[in-house]
Amino acid sequence: MLESAKTPLVLLDSFGQLAVYAKLENTEPSGSIKYRTVSRMLDDAITAGTLKQGMGVIEITSGNTGIALALKGKELGYHVAIVTVKDATERAKSTIAGYGAELVEVDGWFADAQKVVNERMAREPGKWFWLQQMSNPSSLAANYDLGIEISKQFRELFGGSIDAYIGSVSSGSTITGVGGKCRKVDFSLLGGPIHLH
Numbered sequence: 001m002l003e004s005a006k007t008p009l010v011l012l013d014s015f016g017q018l019a020v021y022a023k024l025e026n027t028e029p030s031g032s033i034k035y036r037t038v039s040r041m042l043d044d045a046i047t048a049g050t051l052k053q054g055m056g057v058i059e060i061t062s063g064n065t066g067i068a069l070a071l072k073g074k075e076l077g078y079h080v081a082i083v084t085v086k087d088a089t090e091r092a093k094s095t096i097a098g099y100g101a102e103l104v105e106v107d108g109w110f111a112d113a114q115k116v117v118n119e120r121m122a123r124e125p126g127k128w129f130w131l132q133q134m135s136n137p138s139s140l141a142a143n144y145d146l147g148i149e150i151s152k153q154f155r156e157l158f159g160g161s162i163d164a165y166i167g168s169v170s171s172g173s174t175i176t177g178v179g180g181k182c183r184k185v186d187f188s189l190l191g192g193p194i195h196l197h
């Protein structure tokens with residue numbers, strides 16, 4: 001692995017001139033790419049002074065962001081509250097709880113979860129930092145950096161450029177950040193999202 005690269009890039013298969021590589025984001029400490037975005041969102045909030053020691057971090061999420069936030073929050077010493085749906089996977093819920101985060105389960109989905117967050121923030125003003133991954137620009141910044149990492153790694157390891165990038169989509173931050181940055185580096189790039197849910 002290259003020094004600048006956090007995670008490996010491995011050959012999955014090749015067909016004649018075409019080769020398919022995978023970036024192993026599952027080797028991030030929390031098991032997904034969301035460790036990068038959550039780390040960047042917290043670091044930027046700490047630098048900006050919007051997240052201070054003694055405050056809690058709250059987020060609405062049903063999966064990988066919650067797991068990453070529970071782990072990173074614990075590492076940095078913040079209380080983390082994850083608001084999620086009752087039918088989120090047992091694996092996600094037990095991992096989040098295992099990292100010591102508070103798990104608040106709601107019956108419905110976004111509107112109910114948002115009510116929980118709004119009530120908490122109104123009841124304890126100044127106590128909570130709401131991550132808001134769907135609109136937090138630091139998430140996109142982390143994915144731009146990942147796009148640079150992939151392009152550099154690809155060039156240095158395999159001496160070529162990327163023709164197409166495929167990623168999954170929730171907020172769109174990964175496909176916009178990684179795809180956008182790779183496209184700037186490798187002008188011929190085709191981008192394509194896939195939905196894994």
Ligand SMILES: Cc1ncc(COP(=O)(O)O)c(C=O)c1O
Nearest residue numbers: 032064168169170171172173174
């Ligand atoms: C492992 C993984 N990769 C990628 C994504 C895509 O995320 P986004 O579109 O929010 O960047 C998700 C979303 O939940 C995810 O869990």
